[in-house]
Amino acid sequence: VCFVPGGLDCSISFVSRVLGKVCVHGNQKGILSVLVPHLADLTKSDCIWQRICWRLVECVPDRWMEAVVLGFVQRAPRADVLSRLLGNLVVKNKKAQFVVTQKVLLLQYHHPTEVLQNLLGYLSLDSLRRALLIRVLQELLEIWGSSSAVRHSPPEQQQYISKAILICLSHLKEPEIESCRQELLTSMMEGVKCHLDSSLPQIRRLGMIVAESISSKINTDGPVLKFQYEEDDEARELKSLLVQTPPSCVVPSLPDDDRNQKADAELPLVLESNEKSHTAASAMPDEELDAELDSDDDLIPYDMSEDKELKTKAPVYIRECMEVLTGSEDVDKWEATVKALESLVRKNPAATREVSVELAKILLHLEEKTCMEGFVELRRRAQVAVLTTDPIPVAKYLTSQFYSLNYSLRQRMDILDVLVLAAQELSYPKCHRKTEHSDAPKPCIQLLPGSDSSKDWRRIIDERIKSKTRRFAKGQSQVELASSPNEFNSVAGHFFFPLIQHFDRPLTTFDLLREDHFVLGRLVHTLAILMSLAVNTTAVPAMGKALLELVWALRFHTDSYVRQGLLACVSSVLLSVPVERLLEDMTEQLLEAQSWLGDVMEKDPDGDCRRLALQNLLLMENLKKETKNSPL
Numbered sequence: 001v002c003f004v005p006g007g008l009d010c011s012i013s014f015v016s017r018v019l020g021k022v023c024v025h026g027n028q029k030g031i032l033s034v035l036v037p038h039l040a041d042l043t044k045s046d047c048i049w050q051r052i053c054w055r056l057v058e059c060v061p062d063r064w065m066e067a068v069v070l071g072f073v074q075r076a077p078r079a080d081v082l083s084r085l086l087g088n089l090v091v092k093n094k095k096a097q098f099v100v101t102q103k104v105l106l107l108q109y110h111h112p113t114e115v116l117q118n119l120l121g122y123l124s125l126d127s128l129r130r131a132l133l134i135r136v137l138q139e140l141l142e143i144w145g146s147s148s149a150v151r152h153s154p155p156e157q158q159q160y161i162s163k164a165i166l167i168c169l170s171h172l173k174e175p176e177i178e179s180c181r182q183e184l185l186t187s188m189m190e191g192v193k194c195h196l197d198s199s200l201p202q203i204r205r206l207g208m209i210v211a212e213s214i215s216s217k218i219n220t221d222g223p224v225l226k227f228q229y230e231e232d233d234e235a236r237e238l239k240s241l242l243v244q245t246p247p248s249c250v251v252p253s254l255p256d257d258d259r260n261q262k263a264d265a266e267l268p269l270v271l272e273s274n275e276k277s278h279t280a281a282s283a284m285p286d287e288e289l290d291a292e293l294d295s296d297d298d299l300i301p302y303d304m305s306e307d308k309e310l311k312t313k314a315p316v317y318i319r320e321c322m323e324v325l326t327g328s329e330d331v332d333k334w335e336a337t338v339k340a341l342e343s344l345v346r347k348n349p350a351a352t353r354e355v356s357v358e359l360a361k362i363l364l365h366l367e368e369k370t371c372m373e374g375f376v377e378l379r380r381r382a383q384v385a386v387l388t389t390d391p392i393p394v395a396k397y398l399t400s401q402f403y404s405l406n407y408s409l410r411q412r413m414d415i416l417d418v419l420v421l422a423a424q425e426l427s428y429p430k431c432h433r434k435t436e437h438s439d440a441p442k443p444c445i446q447l448l449p450g451s452d453s454s455k456d457w458r459r460i461i462d463e464r465i466k467s468k469t470r471r472f473a474k475g476q477s478q479v480e481l482a483s484s485p486n487e488f489n490s491v492a493g494h495f496f497f498p499l500i501q502h503f504d505r506p507l508t509t510f511d512l513l514r515e516d517h518f519v520l521g522r523l524v525h526t527l528a529i530l531m532s533l534a535v536n537t538t539a540v541p542a543m544g545k546a547l548l549e550l551v552w553a554l555r556f557h558t559d560s561y562v563r564q565g566l567l568a569c570v571s572s573v574l575l576s577v578p579v580e581r582l583l584e585d586m587t588e589q590l591l592e593a594q595s596w597l598g599d600v601m602e603k604d605p606d607g608d609c610r611r612l613a614l615q616n617l618l619l620m621e622n623l624k625k626e627t628k629n630s631p632l
Helices: 013-042 047-058 062-075 079-086 094-107 113-124 127-144 147-152 155-171 174-179 181-196 201-218 233-240 256-282 286-293 318-327 331-347 349-354 356-365 375-389 391-402 409-427 430-438 453-468 492-501 517-533 540-554 560-576 579-585 587-603 607-626
Strands: none
Touching: 013 047, 013 062, 013 079, 047 062, 047 079, 062 079, 062 094, 062 113, 079 113, 094 113, 094 127, 094 155, 113 127, 113 155, 127 155, 127 181, 147 181, 155 201, 155 233, 174 181, 181 201, 201 233, 318 331, 318 349, 318 356, 331 349, 331 375, 349 356, 349 375, 356 375, 356 391, 356 409, 375 391, 375 409, 391 409, 391 492, 409 492, 409 517, 492 517, 492 540, 517 540, 517 560, 540 560, 540 579, 540 587, 560 587, 560 607, 579 587, 579 607, 587 607
C-alpha cells in the first residue's frame, strides 16, 4: 500500500504484475524505454514517487523479476538514477539479488560497459548495499584467478569480468581496501599467474592490466607492479574504468555581471605582476648582466657538414663471418657481419654448404651484443638463407635441437619460425621468390622479439579454399605465373616428421603436454603450415595420416590456442591430400574427426574454434559431393 499526494491509499501490486508479464513476454524494451525516463523525472525531487517506484518493483512476482530488473538496469542513464528507482531491492528480494550479483556479472557477458558501471555504482551508493559490492568483488576475483575459468571461458567473458573488477575497485574506499588487502594480494598473485600462462596475447594483457590496477590500489605508498604491453584503445579503456567519474560534472556558468567583475578584478593583478617583474629586472646589477653576456655562446662551432661516417668493412667470406660472430670484440665489425651475412650466404651457396650446420648452430645461439636495429629479423633471415641453401642437413639439425635440453622457449620457437619461412621460400617458384626478396622491406625495431609464424596458417588455408571454390561470374582474366619445380617436394619429410615424433616425451626443462602448452600451440600451427606447403608432394599422404593421429591424441586439450592449431591441421589435411588417398588410407580417421568437429562446433567456448570446425565440416561436405562412393 502506498500513500498518494491526495491522502488516499492505493495498491499497485496489480500494476507490478502487469509490468512483469509485459516484460517477460518480449515487450520489455517498448514499455521500459518510456516508463524509466518518466519515473526518473518524477523521483528526482519527490520522495513519495520514490516509494511508489520501489513498491512497483518489489511487488513484481519472482518468476518475472529478472526481466523487470534487467530492463531497469539497462535503461537507467546513471547509477544514482538506478538507485532512486530500485532503492534497496537487492537487499529485500533474493531473486533480484541473484540477478544483480550473480547472473548479470558472472553468467552473462554481453552487456555493455555502461550497464556494468550503472549496476556496480548502484551497489556502492548505499551502506546496506556496499556489503554486496565487496562480496561481488571477491567472487569476481575468485573466477579471475581460476586457471580452469581462464582456460575454458571465451576471451569476451574474461574481458567482461576484468572490466567488472576494475569498476568495483574504483568504488572501494580506503577502510574497505585495508580490511581486505591481504585477500586482494592473494587473488592478484594467483590470477596474474593464470593469465600469464595463457597462450592468447589478449588474455595475458588482461591479466597484466588488472594486476597493475589491484597493485596500485593496495600499495598506494610503496612500489607497484608494472608490465610492458601495447597501449592501445582497449588498454586505455580498461585503465579508465579504475577512475570513478562523478555522476554530473557540469560547472554552472557565471552571470554576465559577475563574469565582468571577475575579469576586472583579475586585470589589476596581471598589471601588478608585470610591474614587479620589470622592477626586478631593472634592479639587477651591471656585473651580473656582464657575467651573463660573457659566456661560451660567442665561440664559433666547427663546420662538420662534410664529415663522413667511417664504415666498417664487412667480411667477404663465410668462414670469416663465423669467426667474427663467435669471437670478435669489435662491435662495429660484428654489426656489419650480421647485416651482410644473408646476402653473403645466398651469393656463395657452395661455400655455405661446407659449413652449413656449424653456421646454423652459431646463428641459433647468437645473442645481441648491442642495441642493433632489426637484429632479430636480420638473424632470422640469415637462418632462413642457410636452411634454404642446404635444406636436409640443416633441417635435421634444427628439428633435433627442438627437443634437446638446455634451450629456452624463445629458441625453440625461433626454430619453428625458421622452418616455416624456409619451407615457404622453397615451395615458391624461383622467379617469384627473387621478386619478393628484392621488394622486402628493411628490418625495423621489434618491441617483442620474434614473429608469430602461426598467424600465417589462416592466410594459407583461406587461399587454398579460395582456389578450390568454383565461381561462375565473369571477371578479368588473371595472368598465369611462370611455373617451376617445387623444391620443397624432396625435403618436406625432413621438416615435418622429426617435429611430430617426440611431442609426448617430456624433458627436464621442456614438457609440451603440461606447462609448455604455448609452444605446443606453435608446434601444431607450424605442422599445419608445413602440411599446406607440401601439397602435391609425394610425402603428403603419410604426413596427413600422421597429422590426423596427432589431432586425435590432442583433441581434448584445454588450451584454445592448441585447439585452433589442431583444427587448422584438419583443414590442411583436407586441402592438401588427394581425395583418393583420403578415402583409401584415412577413412576411419576422417569419420572420427567428423564426429569431433560436430562437438566442437556446438560446444567449444572459443568462437574461432567453432568457426574453424564449421569450415572443416563444409570442406568434408564438398568432398562428399565430389566423390559419389564416399562412406562419409
